[in-house]
Amino acid sequence: GQNIDQPxxxxxxxxxxxxxxxTYQTSGFNGLFWYQQHAGEAPTFLSYNVLDxxxxxxxxxxxxxxxxxxxYLLLKELQMKDSASYLCAPEKPNDYKLSFGAGTTVTVxx
Amino acid sequence: GAVVSQHPSWVICKSxxxxxxxxxxxxxxxxxxxxxxxxxxxxxxxxxxxxxxxxATYEQGVEKDKxxxxxxxxxxxxxxxxxxxxxxxxxYICSARDGQGEGPQHFGDGTRLSIL
Numbered sequence: 001g002q003n004i005d006q007p008x009x010x011x012x013x014x015x016x017x018x019x020x021x022x023t024y025q026t027s028g029f030n031g032l033f034w035y036q037q038h039a040g041e042a043p044t045f046l047s048y049n050v051l052d053x054x055x056x057x058x059x060x061x062x063x064x065x066x067x068x069x070x071x072y073l074l075l076k077e078l079q080m081k082d083s084a085s086y087l088c089a090p091e092k093p094n095d096y097k098l099s100f101g102a103g104t105t106v107t108v109x110x
Numbered sequence: 111g112a113v114v115s116q117h118p119s120w121v122i123c124k125s126x127x128x129x130x131x132x133x134x135x136x137x138x139x140x141x142x143x144x145x146x147x148x149x150x151x152x153x154x155x156x157x158x159x160x161x162x163x164x165x166a167t168y169e170q171g172v173e174k175d176k177x178x179x180x181x182x183x184x185x186x187x188x189x190x191x192x193x194x195x196x197x198x199x200x201x202y203i204c205s206a207r208d209g210q211g212e213g214p215q216h217f218g219d220g221t222r223l224s225i226l
Contacts, residue, residue, distance in 0.1 A: 033215070035217075040222075041219070041220070042116075042203050042217040042218060042219050042220040043217050045214040045215070045216060048214050087153075095159065096215075097144070097156060098156070098205075098215060100153045100154040100155075101153060102153045103153060
């Protein structure tokens with residue numbers, strides 16, 4: 001089965017940096033996705049890590065350590081619109097199924 | 111980029127009604143699509159994998175006779191909630207992956223189903 005652990009809530013101020021950690025234990029692993037989900041909306045794709053290391057994409061970066069079963073999403077220069085839930089989703093090989101953690105609700109304050 | 115269209119966005123209907131939700135990949139072919147359900151303040155739960163030209167595979171605990179899935183073409187999968195009851199009220203979301211298992215899963219906008 002899949003066991004995914006990420007913090008429930010985080011709060012930060014506009015312009016700050018926040019790091020959302022995710023640890024996972026999976027039966028098979030292909031890669032890890034991060035999605036953003038605003039309340040009442042469907043998830044939108046942020047990043048996908050297959051290899052160890054840091055992937056940078058604008059204000060958002062994602063890191064993966066396969067041996068440690070660990071990933072983080074780094075949000076820089078926070079904006080009010082970044083207030084949302086962030087979902088860590090490891091992917092199984094072969095069938096490409098995703099398992100979702102409960103998500104981390106990030107609140108950005110002025 | 112890859113776009114997945116889901117229709118309808120909202121459904122409100124009486125208990126006992128069957129409801130069909132469509133999921134279309136607009137600019138790519140998807141041999142596999144996924145159907146999820148999300149209750150308020152909870153995680154997305156995978157319900158089933160929709161396979162073009164073959165039967166869907168359901169996750170443990172999901173009733174296949176209750177949630178009928180048809181994937182008749184490379185761009186369309188449908189989920190029918192049969193004889194829906196209030197406990198079936200939820201946010202249903204489909205996703206599809208571009209290419210032969212490469213690239214991210216892209217999600218439709220979701221369907222909010224309310225059964226009275």
